[in-house]
Amino acid sequence: MSSLAGIASSPKERPSSRGCDLHRGAAATAPRIPLPTDRWSLDMNTTPELFFPAAPVPSLAIRGTHARFPVNRIFCVGRNYAEHAKEMGVEVDREAPFYFLKHAGAIVHSGATVAYPPGTDNYHYEMEFVVAIGAPAFRISVERAMDAVLGYASGLDMTRRDLQLAARAKQRPWDLGKDFEDSAVVTDIVPKDAFGAVGPQRISLSVDGAVKQDARLSDLVWSVEELVSHLSHYYHLAPGDLIYTGTPAGVGPVVAGDHITGTIDGLPSVTLSIAPAEAA
Numbered sequence: 001m002s003s004l005a006g007i008a009s010s011p012k013e014r015p016s017s018r019g020c021d022l023h024r025g026a027a028a029t030a031p032r033i034p035l036p037t038d039r040w041s042l043d044m045n046t047t048p049e050l051f052f053p054a055a056p057v058p059s060l061a062i063r064g065t066h067a068r069f070p071v072n073r074i075f076c077v078g079r080n081y082a083e084h085a086k087e088m089g090v091e092v093d094r095e096a097p098f099y100f101l102k103h104a105g106a107i108v109h110s111g112a113t114v115a116y117p118p119g120t121d122n123y124h125y126e127m128e129f130v131v132a133i134g135a136p137a138f139r140i141s142v143e144r145a146m147d148a149v150l151g152y153a154s155g156l157d158m159t160r161r162d163l164q165l166a167a168r169a170k171q172r173p174w175d176l177g178k179d180f181e182d183s184a185v186v187t188d189i190v191p192k193d194a195f196g197a198v199g200p201q202r203i204s205l206s207v208d209g210a211v212k213q214d215a216r217l218s219d220l221v222w223s224v225e226e227l228v229s230h231l232s233h234y235y236h237l238a239p240g241d242l243i244y245t246g247t248p249a250g251v252g253p254v255v256a257g258d259h260i261t262g263t264i265d266g267l268p269s270v271t272l273s274i275a276p277a278e279a280a
Contacts, residue, residue: 058107060132061188062151063268069132069150072240074102074184075231076128076157080221080246087249097222097230100174102157102244106184110154113273114182116256120160123274125254126247127205127213127262129198130155131224132189133241137232145228148237151192154262154270156185157244161253184244187268198224201265203248207258215248217264222246 059068078098079090108114116123134150157178164177198217205213222230227243254260256276263269 055105058104060107060109060153060186063188063190064194069134069189070240071104071107071242072238073235074104074106074242074244075235076100076102076178076244077222077227077246081215081219081248082221083215083219083249084247084251087251092221094221097227099231100178102179102184106179106181108182108185108272110185110187110268110270110272112182112185113275114158115275116277117158117160117180117182118277119176120162122160122162122253123255124159124161124251125205125207125212125260125262125272126157126159126251127203127270128155128157128244128247129203129217129220129264130186131228131243131245133228133237133243134239136239137228137237138235140229140232140237142225142229145225145232146192148228148232149192149224150239151189152195152198152264152267153189153242154187154264154267155242155244156260156262156270156272157247158183158185158272159251161251184242185270185272186242187270190267195266203262203264205250205260205262207252207254207260212252213248213250213262219248220245 057070059070062069076099078100079092080097082092130153132150132153133148135148137145137148140148160177160180162177164174167174167177198220201217203213203215203217204211222245224243224245227245228237231237231243254274256274258274260272260274261269262271
Protein backbone atom coordinates (compact mmCIF):
# COMPACT_ATOMS: atom_id res chain seq x y z
CA MET A 1 0.00 0.00 0.00
CA SER A 2 1.25 3.48 -0.86
CA SER A 3 2.45 5.56 2.09
CA LEU A 4 0.04 8.29 0.92
CA ALA A 5 -3.04 6.07 1.12
CA GLY A 6 -5.87 7.53 3.15
CA ILE A 7 -4.71 11.16 3.03
CA ALA A 8 -7.66 13.29 2.01
CA SER A 9 -7.60 16.57 0.15
CA SER A 10 -7.51 19.56 2.46
CA PRO A 11 -9.65 22.71 2.32
CA LYS A 12 -8.46 25.88 0.65
CA GLU A 13 -5.12 27.04 2.02
CA ARG A 14 -4.25 30.51 3.24
CA PRO A 15 -0.60 31.65 3.25
CA SER A 16 0.68 33.11 6.50
CA SER A 17 2.96 36.09 6.87
CA ARG A 18 5.73 33.68 7.91
CA GLY A 19 5.58 31.66 4.68
CA CYS A 20 3.76 28.64 6.15
CA ASP A 21 0.48 27.47 4.61
CA LEU A 22 -2.44 27.34 7.03
CA HIS A 23 -6.06 26.25 7.16
CA ARG A 24 -8.72 26.97 9.74
CA GLY A 25 -9.05 24.05 12.11
CA ALA A 26 -12.72 24.86 12.77
CA ALA A 27 -13.77 24.75 9.11
CA ALA A 28 -16.91 22.66 8.75
CA THR A 29 -15.63 21.09 5.51
CA ALA A 30 -12.31 19.97 6.92
CA PRO A 31 -11.65 16.24 6.43
CA ARG A 32 -11.34 14.07 9.55
CA ILE A 33 -8.11 12.14 9.80
CA PRO A 34 -8.58 8.98 11.88
CA LEU A 35 -7.02 9.26 15.33
CA PRO A 36 -6.33 6.53 17.90
CA THR A 37 -9.39 7.16 20.10
CA ASP A 38 -12.59 9.20 20.01
CA ARG A 39 -11.40 11.40 22.85
CA TRP A 40 -9.51 13.46 20.25
CA SER A 41 -12.39 13.63 17.76
CA LEU A 42 -14.23 16.89 17.19
CA ASP A 43 -17.83 16.81 16.02
CA MET A 44 -18.01 19.81 13.73
CA ASN A 45 -21.84 19.78 13.85
CA THR A 46 -22.11 20.21 17.63
CA THR A 47 -19.14 22.46 18.37
CA PRO A 48 -20.37 25.59 20.22
CA GLU A 49 -19.59 29.04 18.91
CA LEU A 50 -16.04 29.99 19.81
CA PHE A 51 -15.42 33.08 21.93
CA PHE A 52 -12.66 34.11 19.49
CA PRO A 53 -11.44 32.59 16.20
CA ALA A 54 -9.49 29.34 16.54
CA ALA A 55 -5.80 29.52 15.79
CA PRO A 56 -5.00 28.45 12.22
CA VAL A 57 -3.51 24.98 11.77
CA PRO A 58 -0.16 24.91 9.92
CA SER A 59 0.09 22.42 7.09
CA LEU A 60 2.87 21.15 4.84
CA ALA A 61 2.86 20.13 1.20
CA ILE A 62 3.43 16.44 0.44
CA ARG A 63 5.43 15.82 -2.72
CA GLY A 64 3.49 13.85 -5.32
CA THR A 65 0.00 14.74 -4.09
CA HIS A 66 -2.28 17.75 -3.74
CA ALA A 67 -3.13 16.72 -0.18
CA ARG A 68 -1.53 18.55 2.71
CA PHE A 69 -0.18 17.46 6.08
CA PRO A 70 -1.80 19.35 9.00
CA VAL A 71 0.76 19.64 11.79
CA ASN A 72 -0.33 18.30 15.17
CA ARG A 73 2.60 18.03 17.62
CA ILE A 74 6.35 18.53 17.22
CA PHE A 75 8.59 16.15 19.15
CA CYS A 76 12.31 16.98 19.18
CA VAL A 77 15.06 14.53 20.12
CA GLY A 78 17.98 15.74 22.22
CA ARG A 79 21.59 14.60 21.85
CA ASN A 80 21.00 12.11 19.06
CA TYR A 81 24.43 12.62 17.46
CA ALA A 82 27.39 11.72 19.69
CA GLU A 83 29.62 14.52 18.39
CA HIS A 84 26.96 17.14 19.04
CA ALA A 85 26.52 15.89 22.61
CA LYS A 86 30.27 16.17 23.05
CA GLU A 87 30.38 19.77 21.80
CA MET A 88 27.59 20.63 24.25
CA GLY A 89 29.63 19.18 27.12
CA VAL A 90 27.30 16.26 27.86
CA GLU A 91 27.17 12.53 27.29
CA VAL A 92 24.76 10.70 25.01
CA ASP A 93 22.08 8.86 27.00
CA ARG A 94 22.26 5.38 25.48
CA GLU A 95 19.64 3.93 27.81
CA ALA A 96 16.75 5.81 26.20
CA PRO A 97 16.17 8.85 23.97
CA PHE A 98 14.93 12.07 25.53
CA TYR A 99 12.70 14.75 24.09
CA PHE A 100 11.40 18.28 24.25
CA LEU A 101 8.38 19.64 22.39
CA LYS A 102 7.52 22.65 20.28
CA HIS A 103 3.96 23.85 19.68
CA ALA A 104 2.56 23.66 16.14
CA GLY A 105 2.53 27.46 15.96
CA ALA A 106 6.35 27.39 15.87
CA ILE A 107 6.21 26.02 12.31
CA VAL A 108 7.53 28.24 9.53
CA HIS A 109 8.06 27.03 5.99
CA SER A 110 11.44 26.86 4.32
CA GLY A 111 12.31 30.02 2.41
CA ALA A 112 10.93 32.40 5.00
CA THR A 113 12.57 35.47 6.47
CA VAL A 114 12.13 35.74 10.24
CA ALA A 115 13.03 38.41 12.76
CA TYR A 116 15.82 37.79 15.23
CA PRO A 117 13.84 36.53 18.23
CA PRO A 118 13.29 38.48 21.45
CA GLY A 119 15.02 37.68 24.74
CA THR A 120 18.26 36.25 23.36
CA ASP A 121 21.76 37.29 22.36
CA ASN A 122 22.77 33.81 21.17
CA TYR A 123 20.41 32.57 18.43
CA HIS A 124 21.55 29.19 17.02
CA TYR A 125 20.75 26.96 14.04
CA GLU A 126 20.38 23.19 14.33
CA MET A 127 19.95 21.16 11.13
CA GLU A 128 17.57 18.18 11.48
CA PHE A 129 16.08 15.17 9.67
CA VAL A 130 12.32 15.34 10.26
CA VAL A 131 9.96 12.35 10.38
CA ALA A 132 6.28 12.86 9.48
CA ILE A 133 3.79 10.47 11.12
CA GLY A 134 0.92 9.39 8.86
CA ALA A 135 -0.87 6.68 10.84
CA PRO A 136 -1.83 6.12 14.49
CA ALA A 137 0.76 4.32 16.63
CA PHE A 138 0.48 3.28 20.26
CA ARG A 139 2.89 0.85 21.94
CA ILE A 140 4.17 -0.16 18.53
CA SER A 141 7.21 -2.41 18.16
CA VAL A 142 10.45 -1.33 16.50
CA GLU A 143 9.74 -3.88 13.76
CA ARG A 144 6.38 -2.26 12.95
CA ALA A 145 7.32 1.37 13.58
CA MET A 146 7.80 2.26 9.91
CA ASP A 147 4.11 1.48 9.31
CA ALA A 148 3.35 4.79 11.05
CA VAL A 149 5.80 6.87 9.00
CA LEU A 150 4.44 8.88 6.06
CA GLY A 151 7.66 10.52 4.94
CA TYR A 152 10.53 12.87 5.70
CA ALA A 153 11.50 16.53 5.50
CA SER A 154 14.47 18.80 6.15
CA GLY A 155 14.13 21.04 9.18
CA LEU A 156 15.81 23.62 11.40
CA ASP A 157 15.43 23.61 15.19
CA MET A 158 16.17 27.28 15.83
CA THR A 159 17.30 27.79 19.41
CA ARG A 160 17.78 30.61 21.93
CA ARG A 161 20.95 28.95 23.20
CA ASP A 162 21.62 31.27 26.12
CA LEU A 163 18.14 30.62 27.50
CA GLN A 164 18.44 26.87 26.93
CA LEU A 165 21.79 26.66 28.73
CA ALA A 166 20.57 28.83 31.61
CA ALA A 167 17.60 26.51 32.09
CA ARG A 168 19.80 23.42 31.81
CA ALA A 169 22.15 24.76 34.50
CA LYS A 170 19.20 25.08 36.88
CA GLN A 171 17.73 21.71 35.83
CA ARG A 172 14.67 23.43 34.45
CA PRO A 173 12.73 22.72 31.22
CA TRP A 174 14.09 24.17 27.98
CA ASP A 175 10.84 25.78 26.82
CA LEU A 176 12.08 29.39 26.63
CA GLY A 177 15.14 28.31 24.70
CA LYS A 178 13.42 25.96 22.28
CA ASP A 179 9.68 26.60 21.94
CA PHE A 180 9.03 30.02 20.45
CA GLU A 181 7.53 31.54 17.31
CA ASP A 182 9.24 30.62 14.02
CA SER A 183 11.58 28.14 15.73
CA ALA A 184 10.57 25.03 13.72
CA VAL A 185 11.52 25.56 10.08
CA VAL A 186 10.55 22.76 7.69
CA THR A 187 10.29 21.83 4.00
CA ASP A 188 7.73 19.89 2.02
CA ILE A 189 7.41 16.21 2.95
CA VAL A 190 8.86 13.52 0.69
CA PRO A 191 7.04 10.16 0.99
CA LYS A 192 9.16 7.44 2.57
CA ASP A 193 8.91 5.19 -0.49
CA ALA A 194 10.39 7.94 -2.67
CA PHE A 195 13.17 8.67 -0.16
CA GLY A 196 14.18 5.07 0.45
CA ALA A 197 15.92 3.54 3.44
CA VAL A 198 17.49 5.89 5.98
CA GLY A 199 21.26 5.36 6.04
CA PRO A 200 24.33 7.08 4.62
CA GLN A 201 22.55 10.21 3.33
CA ARG A 202 24.55 13.36 3.98
CA ILE A 203 23.06 16.02 6.28
CA SER A 204 24.76 19.43 6.20
CA LEU A 205 24.21 23.12 6.87
CA SER A 206 25.91 26.29 5.71
CA VAL A 207 25.62 29.94 6.73
CA ASP A 208 26.25 32.38 3.88
CA GLY A 209 27.97 29.58 1.95
CA ALA A 210 30.32 28.45 4.74
CA VAL A 211 29.73 24.83 5.81
CA LYS A 212 29.04 24.55 9.54
CA GLN A 213 27.51 21.09 9.99
CA ASP A 214 28.33 17.95 8.00
CA ALA A 215 27.41 14.37 8.95
CA ARG A 216 25.48 11.28 7.82
CA LEU A 217 22.06 10.05 8.88
CA SER A 218 23.78 6.79 9.77
CA ASP A 219 25.40 8.74 12.65
CA LEU A 220 22.05 8.92 14.47
CA VAL A 221 22.33 7.33 17.92
CA TRP A 222 18.65 6.32 17.89
CA SER A 223 17.16 5.24 14.55
CA VAL A 224 13.82 6.38 13.16
CA GLU A 225 12.26 3.02 14.06
CA GLU A 226 13.57 3.19 17.61
CA LEU A 227 12.34 6.74 18.12
CA VAL A 228 8.85 6.07 16.79
CA SER A 229 8.53 2.92 18.88
CA HIS A 230 9.83 4.58 22.03
CA LEU A 231 7.60 7.66 21.73
CA SER A 232 4.57 5.45 21.09
CA HIS A 233 4.96 3.94 24.55
CA TYR A 234 4.38 7.38 26.11
CA TYR A 235 2.00 9.02 23.61
CA HIS A 236 -0.71 8.00 21.19
CA LEU A 237 1.18 9.10 18.09
CA ALA A 238 -1.22 10.48 15.49
CA PRO A 239 -1.25 11.61 11.87
CA GLY A 240 0.18 15.12 11.79
CA ASP A 241 2.89 14.55 14.40
CA LEU A 242 6.46 15.51 13.45
CA ILE A 243 9.67 14.17 14.99
CA TYR A 244 12.80 16.32 14.68
CA THR A 245 15.46 13.63 15.12
CA GLY A 246 18.38 15.69 16.44
CA THR A 247 21.27 17.73 15.07
CA PRO A 248 24.89 16.92 14.18
CA ALA A 249 27.91 18.71 15.60
CA GLY A 250 28.71 22.23 14.43
CA VAL A 251 25.83 24.26 15.84
CA GLY A 252 26.44 27.97 16.15
CA PRO A 253 25.01 31.49 16.18
CA VAL A 254 23.47 33.57 13.45
CA VAL A 255 22.77 37.29 13.30
CA ALA A 256 20.55 39.59 11.28
CA GLY A 257 21.49 39.44 7.61
CA ASP A 258 22.62 35.79 7.68
CA HIS A 259 21.20 33.20 5.29
CA ILE A 260 21.00 29.53 6.32
CA THR A 261 20.87 26.60 3.89
CA GLY A 262 20.46 23.03 5.10
CA THR A 263 20.57 19.94 2.89
CA ILE A 264 19.86 16.22 3.22
CA ASP A 265 20.44 13.90 0.28
CA GLY A 266 17.08 13.07 -1.30
CA LEU A 267 15.10 15.86 0.38
CA PRO A 268 14.36 19.53 -0.45
CA SER A 269 16.85 22.03 0.95
CA VAL A 270 15.68 24.08 3.92
CA THR A 271 16.51 27.78 3.88
CA LEU A 272 15.99 30.67 6.29
CA SER A 273 16.97 34.33 6.27
CA ILE A 274 17.43 36.31 9.48
CA ALA A 275 16.02 39.85 9.67
CA PRO A 276 16.68 42.43 12.43
CA ALA A 277 14.77 42.06 15.69
CA GLU A 278 11.34 43.66 15.86
CA ALA A 279 11.24 47.12 17.38
CA ALA A 280 10.01 47.37 20.95
